[in-house]
Amino acid sequence: MKKYILIIIFILFIIGCDNDFYKNIKDIKNPNDTLVLVNKNNKLKNDFIPDNLVKLDLNYSHAEKYLKEEAALEFYKLSEEAKKLNYRIVAVSGYRSYTYQEKLFEYYVETKGMNYTLMCSAKPGHSEHQTGLAIDVEGSNLDYNLFEKSKEFEWMKKNAHKYGFILRYPKGKENITGFKYEPWHYRYVGKEVATIIYNNKLTFEEYHKKFVK
Ligand SMILES: [Zn+2]
Structure with missing residues (x-):
């Protein structure tokens, strides 16, 4: 327990x-681009809703969730292969819509405080879940x-990169x-870019710096 507290303090220190x-x-000027970079320095508009959102088949989702079609189809293939x-x-x-992200952020601030929230939840407009290209997943341990x-x-x-994640x-x-480290959060960027990122052990920020800008 003590170890985890020290790690969290260390991460807060680094981020701070x-x-x-x-x-x-x-x-952000290209919100519908598969390679769109959304982070604490790049913001989506409040009213941005991605093109081609599809409702996920319940064989691959535990509730009503949406992704952009391209990401959804690749996720189905990934999930099938794993099956x-x-x-x-x-x-x-x-x-996640801007409004939903706003509520989520406020909820975290109220229950966990601002420092913790800044580390684990994005401010509205700064979450890549608003692009329809990000997915949080669950395994057989159901959490x-x-x-x-x-x-x-x-x-x-x-294997995630083979499907573009x-x-x-x-x-x-x-x-x-x-x-903070999020083992459950994956981002669809397409197979080619995902493979470059995987082979070179890059973050998406580093990929952008090296290959996009
Ligand atoms: Zn996530």
Whole structure:
């Protein structure tokens, strides 16, 4: 327990030290692009709703969730392939509207305080869940918070990129992504880019710096 508290304090320290987060914020010009970068410095408009949102088939989602069609179809393939090994990978969160993100952020601030909230929840407009390209998943241990402990996580680490998904907030990269390690959160970027990111152990921020800007 003590170890976890120290880790959380350390992460808060790292994130707190980086003065660039939520400063010099740019408005996103290409919100429907598969490679759109949404983070603490790049913001989506309040009224942005992605094109081609589809309701996820309940074989791949535990409730009514939405993703952009391209991401949804690849997620189905990923989940099917995992199923062949008796693994269960289903969506617990997909597209979130600006308003929903606003409520979620406020809820975290009220219940957990501002420091914790800034580390684990994005301010409205800064969550890539609003793009319809981000997904939170759950494995056979039925708790997305414990996804890291599931057998599915090991499989996802090695295979998600083959379907165009990346682990968006890796461990030890909190000072680059601005978010704590999230083993359950994946972002669809397409197979080609996901493979480059996987092979070079990059974050999406580093990929953008190296290949997009
Ligand atoms: Zn997420």
